[in-house]
Every structure is written in structure tokens, then in C-alpha cells.
Amino acid sequence: MNVPTPALPDSIPPSILASADLLVTKTAFLAGMVAPETAACLSKLLMDSDAHYSRIIDGYYTEPEDLKNALNSANQQSMLDKVPDLRRRIVAALAHHLHLLQTQAYPDGKGVVARVILHRYLHQLGLHPHLWSLARGLAQRHAEYHALAPTNSTRVSEPTGGVQPSVKSTLSFVGFMIEVCVGEVDYMTAALNRHRLREAVMHGFRTNSRLIEAGIRTQTGPAFLALLIQGALPRTEFETFTGLQLSEACDQLSKVINLGLVVSSACNRHTLRLGLPSWFAQDIFPDFSLGESEIKPG
Incomplete structure (x- = not known):
């Protein structure tokens, strides 16, 4: 499966760029708190927990093995390096997540695959997503998540052509997602104090x-x-x-x-x-x- 270049709105509000900067700072601080061996243990625990939280987000249970298969199937080539600024690359990755939710469909469920792809982007951006759980934050706020990214939950085997989200809805979704990310980084930082x-x-x-x-x-x-x-x-x-x-x-x-x-x-x-x-x-x-x-x- 090839994934196209993440969508990037032409004009991004300063508040969203500032939130993206904050996410970079907070994830770097969290990474500095954790020894490599401890990080490896946390990463495994958080990966295992994703299946549980995906059940809350998507409404059906996804086996941990299915998450691994989804990661293997997401054989995309990152285009994030074509976006010139780290903050805008973060916005692009989150906007692309919305694009996948609204325009793509996969046999294993579009939600889990889209989140696996986003996890890869967050890793490429140096945001250490193995040390905090986006799935946990989305599970706690899954009603807002679905309201901002309405999708057809029916599982299908072929991609569907969805309606492209507007710039306003995209930016609302990106702002929400950064807020969730920052909240989860704060949770892990406090827990590891x-x-x-x-x-x-x-x-x-x-x-x-x-x-x-x-x-x-x-x-x-x-x-x-x-x-x-x-x-x-x-x-x-x-x-x-x-x-x-x-x-x-x-x-x-x-x-x-x-x-x-x-x-x-x-x-x-x-x-x-x-x-x-x-x-x-x-x-x-x-x-x-x-x-x-x-x-x-x-």
C-alpha cells in the first residue's frame, strides 16, 4: 500500500504551530527521562495496550497481532521531508491521518491502520511515540475524535473515494489531535517523575x-x-x-x-x-x- 503525500493546509494558525512546538519540547523532555532499557519495556507495554484502546475507539476488538500486521501492510514511503518546517510536518502528518480516515478503507479496519501509519510518522518526526500512547488519549475522547473525523465504520476491502475535508475541519482536527498528544506526553512525564x-x-x-x-x-x-x-x-x-x-x-x-x-x-x-x-x-x-x-x- 502506497500512501500519498500528507495534506498540508496553506495557512496554519500561529496557535497550532505553537502547540506543535510545545509537543516537540515535551516529547524531548520525556525521552530524556527514560533509560533505553526502560524505554524498550514501556514501548512493549504501550504497544500491547493499543489493542485494548482500539476496541474503545473503533467499537471492535483488534488483536495485537492484527496491529503488527497493519504496521507491516502500511508500507508507505514518507513524504514528510518535503515539508520544510518541523511544526508544519507535524500538522501535515495529523492532517494526513484525517485524510486516511475519511478517504481510505482497509480490510483490518481503517481506524487502526490510519493510527499505525500516524505512529510511524510521529516516530520519523522524532516525537518518541513509543513512550506515550496516542490510543489512550483518543479512547478517553473517542466521541470528539469521531465527531471531528466522521467515517463509515463498515469494513470493506477496497479503498473508497471520500469527500476531502475542508481546511477549517482539518485545522480543528489537527488542533484536537495535538491537544491529545500533549496530554498523553504530560501523563507519562508525571508518571515517571x-x-x-x-x-x-x-x-x-x-x-x-x-x-x-x-x-x-x-x-x-x-x-x-x-x-x-x-x-x-x-x-x-x-x-x-x-x-x-x-x-x-x-x-x-x-x-x-x-x-x-x-x-x-x-x-x-x-x-x-x-x-x-x-x-x-x-x-x-x-x-x-x-x-x-x-x-x-x-
């Missing part, structure tokens, strides 16, 4: 039933927090962060490895990497659905 992150991790180590049943002590919480922040740690440092005697620290480490909170590879047992299973990530991001609960679309 060091003080708030420490409170969430320690609360989880005190109250999470799986940790309690496995015999994980609260003293192991600071060690996991350090790993969450840094992404990887020498084994000896993790054990030291617990403040426990060596034998007990080793026992606690074995337990968190067994639970998947910490990863120790056979090829490098001296360095530990972060593991962030969804059942514990839910403690860190309590109002973020990671696909374990069933929420019917509104």
Missing part, C-alpha cells in the same frame, strides 16, 4: 499480592526503583540497594528474577536489566489499562 515513581514502586512492593505471595520484601523496592530509573545495573549494585545481608539480598534477587521484574541473561549474569510485566506496571501507571481489564466502548 522521580518522586511520584518512588511512591508508586514502594506502594507496589508493600501491597502487590504477587510480590507478597512470593516473599518479596519491601527493602527490595529501592533496588528495583534504581533499576527502573537506570534500565540496567550491575548485580552487586542491585544487591547493595536492598540494604539486606548478602545471602538475603541474593535470595530476593532470585525471587524478583523468577517473577520477571528483573532480567538476568545467561550470557551476562553480572548485569541485570529491567523487566516490567504488565501486572506490576499497572501499579506504576494505575489509570492506564494494559489490556488485562475488559472495558466496553462507550
Whole structure:
């Protein structure tokens, strides 16, 4: 599937350009907060959650595998580099998303494919979409999303020729989408704030039933927090962060490895990497659905 050049209105209000600038600044700040190993864990969690949020947005469930297939089918060549300014490239990508929603149709559902394509554009623009969830924001405001981008929800196998959106409706949609993006970046930035992150991790180590049943002590919480922040740690440092005697620290480490909170590879047992299973990530991001609960679309 080849995707044409993203549509770009001739005149863009300064307020929208300023919002695009803000999105660039905020996503760069968020990326600077997260270690590469932690970013990889978050990316996987957020990708898995997209299927759940797509169900709310589109009104039907999309399997995670279908999202991957949609990404593979979206074999477009980006034309964003032909737009001279980063802010206008952001506007062009969002305007193009509206264009796809209103003029294209795909076997897997136009909404999910259009969002996958937009995710690719956001990545190409350096907005780090793997660290925040556009789908979550759209699920929370799906009524507005559909009102600004009315589409025929019937699944068809051939592209349809829709009516091109007006400049006014395009700019209204772009403004809404930037607002949603900024809101989700703010959510993740607040969630990953060091003080708030420490409170969430320690609360989880005190109250999470799986940790309690496995015999994980609260003293192991600071060690996991350090790993969450840094992404990887020498084994000896993790054990030291617990403040426990060596034998007990080793026992606690074995337990968190067994639970998947910490990863120790056979090829490098001296360095530990972060593991962030969804059942514990839910403690860190309590109002973020990671696909374990069933929420019917509104």
C-alpha cells in the first residue's frame, strides 16, 4: 500500500504551530527521562495496550497481532521531508491521518491502520511515540475524535473515494489531535517523575499480592526503583540497594528474577536489566489499562 503525500493546509494558525512546538519540547523532555532499557519495556507495554484502546475507539476488538500486521501492510514511503518546517510536518502528518480516515478503507479496519501509519510518522518526526500512547488519549475522547473525523465504520476491502475535508475541519482536527498528544506526553512525564515513581514502586512492593505471595520484601523496592530509573545495573549494585545481608539480598534477587521484574541473561549474569510485566506496571501507571481489564466502548 502506497500512501500519498500528507495534506498540508496553506495557512496554519500561529496557535497550532505553537502547540506543535510545545509537543516537540515535551516529547524531548520525556525521552530524556527514560533509560533505553526502560524505554524498550514501556514501548512493549504501550504497544500491547493499543489493542485494548482500539476496541474503545473503533467499537471492535483488534488483536495485537492484527496491529503488527497493519504496521507491516502500511508500507508507505514518507513524504514528510518535503515539508520544510518541523511544526508544519507535524500538522501535515495529523492532517494526513484525517485524510486516511475519511478517504481510505482497509480490510483490518481503517481506524487502526490510519493510527499505525500516524505512529510511524510521529516516530520519523522524532516525537518518541513509543513512550506515550496516542490510543489512550483518543479512547478517553473517542466521541470528539469521531465527531471531528466522521467515517463509515463498515469494513470493506477496497479503498473508497471520500469527500476531502475542508481546511477549517482539518485545522480543528489537527488542533484536537495535538491537544491529545500533549496530554498523553504530560501523563507519562508525571508518571515517571522521580518522586511520584518512588511512591508508586514502594506502594507496589508493600501491597502487590504477587510480590507478597512470593516473599518479596519491601527493602527490595529501592533496588528495583534504581533499576527502573537506570534500565540496567550491575548485580552487586542491585544487591547493595536492598540494604539486606548478602545471602538475603541474593535470595530476593532470585525471587524478583523468577517473577520477571528483573532480567538476568545467561550470557551476562553480572548485569541485570529491567523487566516490567504488565501486572506490576499497572501499579506504576494505575489509570492506564494494559489490556488485562475488559472495558466496553462507550
